Amino acid sequence: GDSVTQMEGPVTLSEEAFLTINCTYTATGYPSLFWYVQYPGEGLQLLLKATKADDKGSNKGFEATYRKETTSFHLEKGSVQVSDSAVYFCALIPNAGGTSYGKLTFGQGTILTVHP
Amino acid sequence: KAGVTQTPRYLIKTRGQQVTLSCSPISGHRSVSWYQQTPGQGLQFLFEYFSETQRNKGNFPGRFSGRQFSNSRSEMNVSTLELGDSALYLCASSFPGDDTQYFGPGTRLTVL
Numbered sequence: 482g483d484s485v486t487q488m489e490g491p492v493t494l495s496e497e498a499f500l501t502i503n504c505t506y507t508a509t510g511y512p513s514l515f516w517y518v519q520y521p522g523e524g525l526q527l528l529l530k531a532t533k534a535d536d537k538g539s540n541k542g543f544e545a546t547y548r549k550e551t552t553s554f555h556l557e558k559g560s561v562q563v564s565d566s567a568v569y570f571c572a573l574i575p576n577a578g579g580t581s582y583g584k585l586t587f588g589q590g591t592i593l594t595v596h597p
Numbered sequence: 598k599a600g601v602t603q604t605p606r607y608l609i610k611t612r613g614q615q616v617t618l619s620c621s622p623i624s625g626h627r628s629v630s631w632y633q634q635t636p637g638q639g640l641q642f643l644f645e646y647f648s649e650t651q652r653n654k655g656n657f658p659g660r661f662s663g664r665q666f667s668n669s670r671s672e673m674n675v676s677t678l679e680l681g682d683s684a685l686y687l688c689a690s691s692f693p694g695d696d697t698q699y700f701g702p703g704t705r706l707t708v709l
Contacts, residue, residue, distance in 0.1 A: 513696050584630070
Protein backbone atom coordinates (compact mmCIF):
# COMPACT_ATOMS: atom_id res chain seq x y z
CA GLY A 482 0.00 0.00 0.00
CA ASP A 483 0.88 3.67 -0.10
CA SER A 484 3.18 5.01 2.60
CA VAL A 485 5.12 8.14 3.55
CA THR A 486 8.24 8.21 5.70
CA GLN A 487 9.55 11.40 7.28
CA MET A 488 12.86 11.95 8.98
CA GLU A 489 13.04 11.29 12.67
CA GLY A 490 12.31 14.32 14.80
CA PRO A 491 12.15 16.59 16.60
CA VAL A 492 14.30 19.16 14.82
CA THR A 493 15.70 22.09 16.77
CA LEU A 494 17.33 25.01 14.97
CA SER A 495 18.49 28.53 15.65
CA GLU A 496 16.84 31.41 13.83
CA GLU A 497 18.19 31.94 10.30
CA ALA A 498 19.48 28.36 10.05
CA PHE A 499 18.87 26.20 6.97
CA LEU A 500 16.09 23.65 7.25
CA THR A 501 15.71 20.27 5.57
CA ILE A 502 13.03 17.76 6.47
CA ASN A 503 13.34 14.54 4.52
CA CYS A 504 10.33 12.76 3.07
CA THR A 505 10.23 9.60 0.98
CA TYR A 506 7.19 7.77 -0.30
CA THR A 507 5.95 4.51 -1.70
CA ALA A 508 3.03 4.60 -4.11
CA THR A 509 1.90 3.18 -7.40
CA GLY A 510 1.82 5.49 -10.36
CA TYR A 511 2.28 9.21 -10.01
CA PRO A 512 0.81 10.54 -6.78
CA SER A 513 0.39 14.19 -5.92
CA LEU A 514 2.65 15.22 -3.05
CA PHE A 515 1.98 17.76 -0.31
CA TRP A 516 3.49 19.41 2.71
CA TYR A 517 1.11 20.53 5.44
CA VAL A 518 1.92 22.47 8.61
CA GLN A 519 0.09 22.30 11.92
CA TYR A 520 0.42 24.97 14.60
CA PRO A 521 -0.54 24.15 18.20
CA GLY A 522 -4.29 23.77 18.66
CA GLU A 523 -5.04 24.18 14.97
CA GLY A 524 -5.87 22.11 11.92
CA LEU A 525 -3.55 21.46 8.99
CA GLN A 526 -2.58 24.25 6.62
CA LEU A 527 -1.45 23.48 3.10
CA LEU A 528 2.12 24.64 2.70
CA LEU A 529 2.92 23.52 -0.83
CA LYS A 530 2.21 20.83 -3.39
CA ALA A 531 3.60 19.19 -6.52
CA THR A 532 1.71 17.00 -8.94
CA LYS A 533 4.31 15.57 -11.30
CA ALA A 534 7.95 14.63 -11.49
CA ASP A 535 10.45 17.53 -11.26
CA ASP A 536 7.73 19.97 -10.19
CA LYS A 537 8.87 22.36 -7.48
CA GLY A 538 6.32 23.55 -4.98
CA SER A 539 7.08 26.74 -3.08
CA ASN A 540 5.42 29.00 -0.54
CA LYS A 541 6.55 31.42 2.21
CA GLY A 542 10.21 30.60 1.54
CA PHE A 543 9.68 26.84 1.74
CA GLU A 544 10.43 24.65 -1.26
CA ALA A 545 10.17 20.97 -2.19
CA THR A 546 10.91 19.18 -5.46
CA TYR A 547 9.10 16.05 -6.63
CA ARG A 548 11.85 13.52 -7.33
CA LYS A 549 10.42 10.46 -9.02
CA GLU A 550 13.77 8.69 -9.34
CA THR A 551 14.40 8.80 -5.58
CA THR A 552 10.70 8.84 -4.57
CA SER A 553 11.38 11.87 -2.39
CA PHE A 554 9.85 15.26 -1.62
CA HIS A 555 12.21 16.91 0.86
CA LEU A 556 11.17 20.22 2.43
CA GLU A 557 13.74 23.04 2.56
CA LYS A 558 13.92 26.61 3.77
CA GLY A 559 16.98 28.78 3.58
CA SER A 560 16.46 30.80 6.76
CA VAL A 561 13.96 29.72 9.41
CA GLN A 562 12.18 32.04 11.83
CA VAL A 563 10.80 31.45 15.31
CA SER A 564 7.32 31.66 13.77
CA ASP A 565 8.09 28.53 11.68
CA SER A 566 7.97 26.40 14.83
CA ALA A 567 5.24 23.84 14.17
CA VAL A 568 4.66 20.24 13.11
CA TYR A 569 5.24 19.48 9.43
CA PHE A 570 3.53 16.63 7.59
CA CYS A 571 4.43 15.15 4.23
CA ALA A 572 1.49 13.52 2.43
CA LEU A 573 0.49 11.91 -0.83
CA ILE A 574 -2.67 11.11 -2.72
CA PRO A 575 -2.62 8.71 -5.67
CA ASN A 576 -4.04 9.74 -9.01
CA ALA A 577 -5.90 6.52 -9.45
CA GLY A 578 -9.46 7.07 -8.27
CA GLY A 579 -11.23 4.10 -6.73
CA THR A 580 -9.86 3.33 -3.27
CA SER A 581 -7.70 6.44 -3.42
CA TYR A 582 -10.63 8.87 -3.56
CA GLY A 583 -10.08 11.65 -1.06
CA LYS A 584 -7.53 9.65 0.90
CA LEU A 585 -4.37 11.45 1.89
CA THR A 586 -1.65 9.23 3.33
CA PHE A 587 0.50 11.12 5.84
CA GLY A 588 3.95 10.74 7.29
CA GLN A 589 4.31 10.69 11.06
CA GLY A 590 5.06 14.42 11.28
CA THR A 591 8.22 16.29 12.22
CA ILE A 592 8.24 18.73 15.12
CA LEU A 593 10.31 21.82 14.34
CA THR A 594 11.40 24.19 17.08
CA VAL A 595 13.25 27.37 16.17
CA HIS A 596 15.07 29.30 18.92
CA PRO A 597 15.88 33.03 18.72
CA LYS B 598 -13.80 33.01 0.81
CA ALA B 599 -14.53 31.35 4.13
CA GLY B 600 -12.49 28.31 5.04
CA VAL B 601 -13.62 24.91 6.22
CA THR B 602 -15.54 25.16 9.47
CA GLN B 603 -16.11 22.44 12.05
CA THR B 604 -18.45 22.39 14.99
CA PRO B 605 -18.18 21.98 17.85
CA ARG B 606 -14.51 22.70 18.48
CA TYR B 607 -14.44 20.75 21.73
CA LEU B 608 -16.51 17.89 23.09
CA ILE B 609 -16.40 15.85 26.24
CA LYS B 610 -18.37 12.61 26.33
CA THR B 611 -18.46 9.47 28.44
CA ARG B 612 -17.98 5.90 27.32
CA GLY B 613 -20.99 4.38 25.64
CA GLN B 614 -22.42 7.68 24.44
CA GLN B 615 -22.63 8.73 20.83
CA VAL B 616 -21.46 11.94 19.18
CA THR B 617 -22.08 13.84 15.95
CA LEU B 618 -19.52 16.19 14.46
CA SER B 619 -20.25 18.68 11.69
CA CYS B 620 -18.18 20.02 8.82
CA SER B 621 -18.99 22.80 6.37
CA PRO B 622 -16.71 22.82 3.33
CA ILE B 623 -15.41 25.77 1.39
CA SER B 624 -18.03 27.15 -0.96
CA GLY B 625 -17.99 25.22 -4.24
CA HIS B 626 -16.13 22.25 -2.80
CA ARG B 627 -18.03 19.00 -3.11
CA SER B 628 -15.67 16.42 -1.66
CA VAL B 629 -15.31 16.09 2.10
CA SER B 630 -12.82 13.76 3.78
CA TRP B 631 -12.56 12.96 7.47
CA TYR B 632 -9.44 12.08 9.46
CA GLN B 633 -8.65 11.03 13.00
CA GLN B 634 -5.46 12.38 14.58
CA THR B 635 -3.98 10.78 17.68
CA PRO B 636 -0.47 10.93 19.17
CA GLY B 637 -0.02 7.19 18.76
CA GLN B 638 -1.48 6.55 15.32
CA GLY B 639 -0.97 9.91 13.66
CA LEU B 640 -3.38 10.99 10.93
CA GLN B 641 -5.69 8.25 9.72
CA PHE B 642 -8.30 8.46 6.97
CA LEU B 643 -11.88 7.73 8.00
CA PHE B 644 -13.98 8.26 4.86
CA GLU B 645 -14.68 10.52 1.92
CA TYR B 646 -17.95 11.81 0.53
CA PHE B 647 -18.75 13.37 -2.82
CA SER B 648 -22.22 14.43 -3.95
CA GLU B 649 -23.82 12.72 -0.96
CA THR B 650 -22.12 9.38 -1.74
CA GLN B 651 -19.41 7.69 0.26
CA ARG B 652 -16.69 6.90 -2.26
CA ASN B 653 -13.98 5.66 0.05
CA LYS B 654 -13.65 4.31 3.55
CA GLY B 655 -10.70 3.74 5.85
CA ASN B 656 -10.07 0.93 8.28
CA PHE B 657 -12.35 1.89 11.14
CA PRO B 658 -15.11 -0.10 12.83
CA GLY B 659 -18.72 0.36 11.87
CA ARG B 660 -19.26 2.59 14.92
CA PHE B 661 -17.82 5.35 12.77
CA SER B 662 -20.22 6.58 10.12
CA GLY B 663 -20.86 9.68 8.13
CA ARG B 664 -23.09 11.37 5.65
CA GLN B 665 -23.15 14.31 3.31
CA PHE B 666 -26.00 16.61 2.53
CA SER B 667 -27.03 18.20 -0.75
CA ASN B 668 -25.25 21.45 0.21
CA SER B 669 -22.02 19.40 0.67
CA ARG B 670 -22.02 19.82 4.44
CA SER B 671 -20.99 16.62 6.14
CA GLU B 672 -21.46 14.98 9.50
CA MET B 673 -19.71 12.09 11.12
CA ASN B 674 -21.13 10.02 13.92
CA VAL B 675 -19.41 7.80 16.43
CA SER B 676 -21.63 5.47 18.41
CA THR B 677 -20.84 3.60 21.62
CA LEU B 678 -17.82 5.74 22.37
CA GLU B 679 -14.66 4.14 23.71
CA LEU B 680 -11.76 5.75 25.54
CA GLY B 681 -9.59 5.18 22.47
CA ASP B 682 -11.86 7.40 20.39
CA SER B 683 -10.39 10.44 22.11
CA ALA B 684 -8.73 12.35 19.29
CA LEU B 685 -8.72 15.40 17.08
CA TYR B 686 -11.15 14.85 14.21
CA LEU B 687 -10.33 16.81 11.09
CA CYS B 688 -12.35 17.31 7.99
CA ALA B 689 -11.03 18.56 4.68
CA SER B 690 -12.70 19.67 1.48
CA SER B 691 -11.61 19.85 -2.13
CA PHE B 692 -12.90 21.27 -5.38
CA PRO B 693 -14.08 18.88 -8.13
CA GLY B 694 -11.14 17.72 -10.21
CA ASP B 695 -8.57 19.03 -7.71
CA ASP B 696 -6.96 16.64 -5.24
CA THR B 697 -5.77 19.43 -2.94
CA GLN B 698 -7.51 19.20 0.42
CA TYR B 699 -8.11 22.16 2.72
CA PHE B 700 -8.56 21.39 6.37
CA GLY B 701 -10.77 22.76 9.08
CA PRO B 702 -9.59 23.53 12.63
CA GLY B 703 -10.78 20.16 13.94
CA THR B 704 -13.03 18.95 16.73
CA ARG B 705 -11.24 17.80 19.88
CA LEU B 706 -13.18 14.85 21.33
CA THR B 707 -12.40 13.64 24.82
CA VAL B 708 -14.02 10.42 26.02
CA LEU B 709 -14.06 9.89 29.79
